[in-house]
Amino acid sequence: MAQYRDTYALIQLDYLEDNVNTLYQKVQKPMMAIIKANAYGHGYQQVANILKDNPVIAMFGVATLKEAIDLRKAGIDKDILVLGAIPLEDLDMVIDYDITLTLYSQEYMHEIIYLYHHQKPVKVHIKIDTGMNRLGFKTKEEFEDVLSACPPHIFQIDGVFTHFATADDAMQNEAYQQQLNGFNEIIGSHQFKYIHCQNSAAMIYHDTTKSNITRIGIALYGVDPAGEECKTLKQAMSLYTKVAMIKQIKKGEHVGYGYTYQALEDEYIATLPIGYADGFIRANQGRCVYINGKEYPIVGRVCMDQMMVKVDKDVKVHDEVEIFGEHISLARMAKELKTIPYEITCLVSERVERIYKYKDKIV
Numbered sequence: 531m532a533q534y535r536d537t538y539a540l541i542q543l544d545y546l547e548d549n550v551n552t553l554y555q556k557v558q559k560p561m562m563a564i565i566k567a568n569a570y571g572h573g574y575q576q577v578a579n580i581l582k583d584n585p586v587i588a589m590f591g592v593a594t595l596k597e598a599i600d601l602r603k604a605g606i607d608k609d610i611l612v613l614g615a616i617p618l619e620d621l622d623m624v625i626d627y628d629i630t631l632t633l634y635s636q637e638y639m640h641e642i643i644y645l646y647h648h649q650k651p652v653k654v655h656i657k658i659d660t661g662m663n664r665l666g667f668k669t670k671e672e673f674e675d676v677l678s679a680c681p682p683h684i685f686q687i688d689g690v691f692t693h694f695a696t697a698d699d700a701m702q703n704e705a706y707q708q709q710l711n712g713f714n715e716i717i718g719s720h721q722f723k724y725i726h727c728q729n730s731a732a733m734i735y736h737d738t739t740k741s742n743i744t745r746i747g748i749a750l751y752g753v754d755p756a757g758e759e760c761k762t763l764k765q766a767m768s769l770y771t772k773v774a775m776i777k778q779i780k781k782g783e784h785v786g787y788g789y790t791y792q793a794l795e796d797e798y799i800a801t802l803p804i805g806y807a808d809g810f811i812r813a814n815q816g817r818c819v820y821i822n823g824k825e826y827p828i829v830g831r832v833c834m835d836q837m838m839v840k841v842d843k844d845v846k847v848h849d850e851v852e853i854f855g856e857h858i859s860l861a862r863m864a865k866e867l868k869t870i871p872y873e874i875t876c877l878v879s880e881r882v883e884r885i886y887k888y889k890d891k892i893v
């Protein structure tokens with residue numbers, strides 16, 4: 531199916547719509563689709579395209595100005611919020627492309643005022659730091675100060691938001707509540723077009739808040755934010771490759787760099803065209819892949835472009851191999867790698883072709 535290589539990521543675009551609908555049933559609020567980092571590796575253009583006319587999706591959130599401008603160039607005309615800090619030499623582009631910035635400190639506000647020489651105001655959402663200690667204003671006083679110090683011809687304050695650090699962890703419910711209470715206290719009775727704090731975990735694991743929009747990230751892609759198996763969301767990305775070669779090796783022979791694997795008996799070894807340059811990191815050694823209804827272990831070190839799997843005589847050259855997908859979930863893989871699913875999909879590198887399906891048809 532893939533054009534130049536047998537390794538490809540399959541992205542089921544209709545699953546994104548299903549996941550939006552599933553969460554909308556619960557929260558009943560418009561959403562900002564978080565499509566930073568190439569839509570968590572899924573392909574920002576295709577993801578934005580499938581969502582851009584969805585009435586539930588009010589706007590998009592990205593991490594960098596380049597991501598925001600790329601989205602505009604791809605024809606997205608809804609609001610786009612850059613969640614991270616951007617260098618302000620690029621302020622002209624922010625205004626030209628009608629991008630919304632995160633206003634996160636007094637210094638940043640003053641830098642914008644100093645550099646501003648435009649006709650239109652800069653659209654901003656003010657970030658409140660309720661506990662992450664990342665970007666944002668920490669106290670009510672700081673928030674009130676910035677509100678009164680922002681000249682209205684320079685700043686169009688469209689929103690206010692915070693980000694939860696522990697919404698995915700039932701053991702840290704108190705910390706979540708503290709952040710939420712802090713957010714509510716700091717905003718007080720001020721009204722904004724957009725008030726947002728709920729990430730995927732806050733939507734799934736907590737009750738509603740007084741915000742008027744949510745930020746859907748990992749749940750959009752069908753993955754549980756706490757890294758648990760999830761039946762209500764549909765995992766949109768799967769990763770496949772095909773067996774390139776099978777050889778029979780003798781007991782005592784080794785496999786791969788460093789000879790870290792030695793055959794305990796006569797064995798069949800399959801070579802697969804996927805490696806760490808595809809984002810399939812070396813820590814996967816010892817984990818399993820899925821071929822024709824069975825799981826087989828990755829033996830020897832994962833190479834840059836290839837890896838080897840111990841198979842049996844049922845496996846043939848050209849057989850399809852699931853790296854993750856229907857049978858090996860991202861949640862399981864993340865647990866085995868002691869990481870989070872976010873990292874796995876973000877790491878699937880550019881050279882892995884993405885194949886898109888909408889309701890079982892390649893698009």
Ligand SMILES: Cc1ncc(COP(=O)(O)O)c(C=O)c1O
Binds near residue numbers: 564693731745
């Ligand atoms: C500020 C902000 N909002 C929302 C999200 C989306 O979070 P999630 O993918 O857990 O829904 C992120 C993700 O890192 C974020 O940094």
